[in-house]
Amino acid sequence: MLLRLEPRKSISRTYQYLSPVLALLLTLLAGLLVFLFMGHPPIKALHAFFIAPISHSYGVSELLVKASPLILIALGLAMGFRANVWNIGAEGQLVLGAIFGSILPIYFSDSSNPLMLPAMLLLGFIGGMLWAAIPAFLKIKFNTNEILTSLMLTYVAALILSLLVHGPWRDPGGFNFPESVIFPDAATLPVIWSGTRAHLGIVFVVIIALAVWWLLSRGLAGFKIRVFGEAPQAAQYAGFKQSSMIRFTLLLGGGLAGLAGVMEVAGPIGQLQPSVSPGYGFTAIIVAFLGRLHPVGIIFAGLILALSYLGGENIQIAMGLPKGIAGVFQGMLLFFLLGCDVLTRYRIRFFSEAGQST
């Protein structure tokens, strides 16, 4: 038997939206098998991974805390992806956002100025934007591949952060731990759900998701993004400039990743540490695609991927399994999603070997 992929004549919208749901089900099924072969009771393990973490209100609040950076970054990435601008370096932009946002609370650690927090958020946004401006500049000027440049800059960003927390920004009273001072109250996002870590940033994320939704479906910039993604030549015909599109999507994506970074240090973390993200910038790529590059989809996808982080932590505690299982689930999800997406665009045809060949 031979098989071949044949493009479908028309692509069903329903299938396009069903594809992530199907991918989720397949991930669960494959997860079941993984646990079975590892010799763990599969239903119990799946319960510990997916249900136990959110079976109490604190768990739900943690889900929101973890989902908000994912959603925020994915919103920015989705705009770029729609225009065929492939920013893979959101993790680095997040780190730069965290660094820029930490300048004020580190140098004015006893200030209680109410303008500190807004200024930090702004600086974080600018930090991520500046970091994304490098691949944007290189792509516009020299046509370099933004996938490579943005990704490589992620590692540079991690080293800069490491340099700062091990060196000039280390807390003098911190027993030589590579950490900054604990941020003052004026530099911390207020908690909106008492007894949890759920902070004001979650509200910002919802507002930004609405703004992105409006921009993509109604705004001129969103229209340009979509035309560029679907038919670059038609975009030039319409008079949209490619360079400004690259600049816009990369800078906005970088800015939102930077904002996610500063909201982490000003929120759940409360200081600058050698690691400010468990890979949110990379996981957000999965979130963007799982959410069909659509703001509403991204919110759901962000919650699902946030659950995978919580599940990883919980299964480590409950069953003594490695936390890395979260990465396994994230990878399987992306794998099945891409597979389902291929099948919405193509059909598989089988041929006997004696029959057709071209």
Place this chain on the structure above:
Amino acid sequence: MSDQSPLLRLESISKQYPGCLANDNVSLIIKSGEIHALLGENGAGKSTLVKIIYGLLKPSSGQLYWKGKPLHVDGPSAARALGIGMVFQHFSLFEALTVAENIALGLDEHIPEKQLHEKITQVSHAYGLPLEPKREVHSLSVGERQRIEIVRCLLQNPQLLIMDEPTSVLTPQEVQTLFATLTKLSKEGCAILYISHKLDEIKQLCEAATILRDGAVVAECDPRQETAQSLARLMIGTTPEIISAASSGLDKTMLSVRNLSIKSTEAFGTDLSDISFQVNAGEILGIAGVAGNGQTELLNVLSGETLTAATSIEINNQPCGNLSPVARRQLGMAYVPENRLGHGAVPSMDLIENTILTGYKKQKLINKLGIDIKASHDITKSIRDGFKVKSSGAEDEAQSLSGGNLQKFIVGREITQKPELLILGQPTWGVDAGSAAAIHQQIIQLAQSGVAVLIISQDLDELLTLSNKIAVISAGHLSEFKPVETVDAESLGLLMGSAAIEETHVTQA
């Protein structure tokens, strides 16, 4: 060969695509040495049928017979082994390789280089298709490139040669050379299946014709006994409308191009050199030429997709060579590009969004509050009604429309912007005859209402019907515009071919 078993017989061939019956019970007989025309409009199923014969597609039902025996073609190489050769409408040649290298790549057997060179020279001269084996393809004219494809087929001693729209890229003189070659081949016993929608050519060349409409055979005839009108009626099903000629121009210059020279950014593009002309309100100017002689570059620079010195181009007496397409539209320009899907329209977007594509600023369809949905919808509706675009609704994706309907939509969209200057590239390329006539009518009405129109097309008949003045673009040079009464296909053809001749002299010198 006995008369009972013709060279190729098709019996009740059908080809079903999802949602479309491309060939419906087609039967066809080709005798040895016969030049057989397969005639039909775009989309009538001609290409599908010949792809089945050449082994590129499998029929859904029906049977092929080769010299009386049932035939199963497993693929193009099997077809070639049988003696079936095909010259495609779009060539597949490597620009950076030589003639001989390109031919060697297409052969199923290996021939040593020296022998191949000799064979190419011999075959190409025997059939009046001179080719130099060592020349690189990018330096050849389109006509010469076609010769490579023909010689490649001839080297395999075909008994049936399929030619898919071979003259669409040739000058009238090159067409005559090609016809001489084909006649010689048929005298030697090689059958030719000649696909075209150009009626005069078929009357001149072919001795039998099968006419397809909507995938089915509607008539078989001897084209020499028919008139062009009767063939057209068979092909289209109705008599095509006759359009009145355009009015002459007014005294107001709408587009003026002065000493425009552009270096092409494409690897094998054409540079434009020192082009000057002007288009007045109310007149239609036509620029003829064989594809790849600078038409794309000229259209891009006129539309603003490539920029140049401000003063090289003036629209409505405003220097605009350095302005974007949006700014030029504000000056009164509208533009219909050569390529509908992906250039003139976004395939996956609906008609409303495609209306917004070029009208968003001039018709204020996107403002500070975002897309004006109602206004966009209304304008799309008026385009669909006014220009008889057949679609199930304004929310249809552009790619779901037929070529003719999408082209009517794009032309309608541009006209609805009330331009003072309309530039069109190949406005009826690959468009059904009904839509083509409607588009021509719209262009003429527009010119009569005082709009300046510039058409760049490879379709000489179209230009001769519509234009007041015609010039020819050849290797990036533009000839002088001459009133249409003073030119004919013959004299334009000489101008179209002149660049190829010049180039040959240069390389030989």
